[in-house]
Amino acid sequence: MALRDLLAALDLAVFERLPGGLFEPVGRLPGWFSVTAGFPADLAEHFPMLGFFMPEFERAWEEGAPAVTSDMWTENGANGEERQLEAVASSVHGRRFLVLKVLPPALRAFRQHGVNIALIEEEVRRLKIVAERATQAKSDFLATMSHEIRTPLNAVIGMADVLAATPLTPEQQKYVEISQRNGVGLLTLINDILDLSKIESGKVELESAAIDLRDVIDRALEVVEGRATAKGLTLRKTIAPEVPVYLIGDANRLRQVIVNLLGNAVKFTENGRLEVAVTPDPEGSAPGDLRFAVSDTGAGIPEEKLSAVFESFTQADSSTTRKYGGTGLGLTISKQFVELMGGRIWVESTVGVGSTFWFTARFGVQEDQSDRLINGHPRGETQVSPAAREPLASGLRILLADDSEDNRFLIVAYLKNTGSSVDIAENGETAALLFRSALAGSQPYDLVLMDVEMPVMDGYSATREIRRFENESGAPPTPVLALTAHAFAETAARGLEAGFTEVLTKPIRRVTLLEALVRHAPAGRPALFREPVAHEKVRVEEGMEDVVPGYLDKRRAEVSAYRQALADHNFAAIRALSHKMKGTGGGYGFPALTELGAQIERAAKREDARDVRVRVDELAQYLQSVELEYSK
Amino acid sequence: MLKKKICLLGAFGVGKTSLVARYVHSQYSEKYHTTVGVKIDKKVLAVGGSEVALMIWDMAGEEDGAPVKLSQLREASGYLLVADGTRSKTLETARSIRERVESEIGRQPFLFLVNKADLRDSWQIPASELSQLAADGWTILETSARTGERVEEAFLTLASSMLKAGNESSSEEDD
Secondary structure, eight states: OHHHHHHHHTTEEEEEEOTTSOEEEOSOOOHHHHHHTOOGGGHHHHOHHHHHHHHHHHHHHHHTOSOEEOOOEEEEOTTSOEEEEEEEEEEETTEEEEEEEEOOHHHHHHHHHHHHHHHHHHHHHHHHHHHHHHHHHHHHHHHHHHHHHHHHHHHHHHHHHHHHTSOOOHHHHHHHHHHHHHHHHHHHHHHHHHHHHHHHTTOOOOOOEEEEHHHHHHHHHHHHHHHHHHTTOEEEEEEOTTSOOEEEEOHHHHHHHHHHHHHHHHHHOSSSEEEEEEEEOTTOOSTTEEEEEEEEOSOOOOGGGGGGTTSTTOOSSHHHHHHHOOOSHHHHHHHHHHHHTTOOEEEEEETTTEEEEEEEEEOEEOSOOSOOEETTEETTSOOOOTTTSOEEOOSOEEEEEOSOHHHHHHHHHHTGGGTOEEEEESSHHHHHHHHHHHHHTTOOOSEEEEESSOSSSOHHHHHHHHHHHHHHHTOOOOOEEEEESOOSHHHHHHHHHHTOSEEEESSOOHHHHHHHHHHHSOTTSOOEEOOTTTTOEEEEOTTOTTTHHHHHHHHHHHHHHHHHHHHTTOHHHHHHHHHHHHHHTGGGTOHHHHHHHHHHHHHHHTTOHHHHHHHHHHHHHHHHHOEEEEOO | OEEEEEEEEEBTTSSHHHHHHHHHHOOOOSSOOOOOSEEEEEEEEEETTEEEEEEEEEEOOBBTTBOOOGGGGTTOSEEEEEEETTOTHHHHHHHHHHHHHHHHTOOOOEEEEEEOGGGGGGOOSOHHHHHHHHHTTOOEEEOOTTTOTTHHHHHHHHHHHHHHHHHHHTOOOOO
């Protein structure tokens, strides 16, 4: 009796197999069995697994094997709960028993646990792949979008530049300037976004080149100079005497950080001064550890907003966005660049007094810190900005390959007054053919401008072809300047491999293209400085016929005043003269005079006598050669 | 009535049990339950005018170190090979199971189910691989136990191809 109950208490359902294949319960059957199975008569019917093992069990009983165990299986109970079962066939003293037993829940839990972990691991792997794909997709999207945006923007900014160089009324000039300014603003924004995404995907690597700290700061100051002057702000640069100025580092990134900080400073400052100061980093250990401070006397930032200013798309107050514009990306990018340069960036600010943005950065130091002569003048001397001295490559034979009609038109317009001849190819194949026949006809091109993405044959292949022709004929390599709207460095690397001499990124400003031409114009065809729009005829607007000649006469008279002031080192007088000319030239139909006026004014402000002299010479030459055209 | 045994084979977590629950009980549960050993369900269906009782052997999913017990495939008339579209590794498991079945048990009618079609957006198994398998002669259905998409069709298709194969070889196990 006790044995019967013991079997049930152990959750074992035990049957004796009788001759003829019937199963008779031994003792009391446990509770789960009646719930699951019903009657022993349909044992194999109810437990298909049992049916599956029965042939094996029959053999075991025949042989009198003490115990043969089935695989376990899962049964659903009447209430949907699951049980793991196992069957054992056993022979004891010639009697044949079948035991069904429920396996402990711990077994299932253990297995479930293991499988859950394996599933989670697979999910993590999957999510990782998804995330990597998303990052790649974002990168590709940005590269493509930047290309798609830059290409038309190239035409927009370029055409505005070309338009600005034609005679315009003051009103038209204003419109063109707005268009130029916004075009450039949009380009900056695209570049910022691209920069940020490149930093985020770890694609930014700092350059390690020789730089002149003073030059970097001057160039940064030049960028904001116009805006600062317009607001009447003074700009100051202070480099502590113990700071080494010949450094090794990434000039472009450093300048970008300073420009970003200065740009903010000028934006939020209504009067007073902006200053860039450099000292050794008090917490640094190496001589190249420097601390920069860009300070202003502007609105200041409330204390509670200070921590957020380095976050993306954040300005101290969303209303500042409306008032001052900007995306707030500049500081985020600056922070990233500073960290790449091994430093940190922070801000101190008092509302109503001003802000100082500090950052530290680590540079290598060049061994020789003595001032060297570069291009005949000391390197430390303030460089003349590119806009102030527009170079001109003259008389070049240029081959231009670009499939976009707008771009071809733009480049041809840029080269209009250079005396260069431009042959055009609409794809790489045509370009290669033109190049070869020019080479064969002993009329080789001086320079090739090569779009990268073109139908039929792209710029990479065409350039490889060109390099092959040159090799075969023993001709010296011709400069091939690639024009691409792809801003990623990979394009540049691939292009240099294909044989590009230099890669220019669209949108290309006129001055950038001309500078590149000067850089690469073959020796023996020297680059000339511009004879300012010399042979151009200026059309006098209707109604202006009576005043224009008089206006020009007055300017001619002023040339000697400039020269006198120059001799007296009276830069204030030069500034007054040039400022007036800057303000009036365009209005009378002479944008060239406005431009020259601006250039002279800038040079005078820097007290750069040499530059003022060059500009005044240009002015004199222009006034001599300009021809007036009247409407019928 | 004609009685046919079919098995569901595949990696763990591909949804074998859920496919059976959807087909037999029209149920779906988000909760994951690993199957221990084998779980057997029955379903009577009509194929070509005659009734067939399907014995559906839902076998524990294959894990690293725990291969499916192919011996349990004995006497089966066909099987559903199941993979999870969101985990490309489960396709490799399916391929490997298929090869072992071929070499250890022999050719049997089977249908390849790529399950979790409701998550198609995050599938990892490339369409090109599926077309390659189709070119190799696999019949492929994309199913979802969650939505029921093509689940019934899967069981029916396997059942009728089994009956066809059975008629051709005329080795029936009627009872």
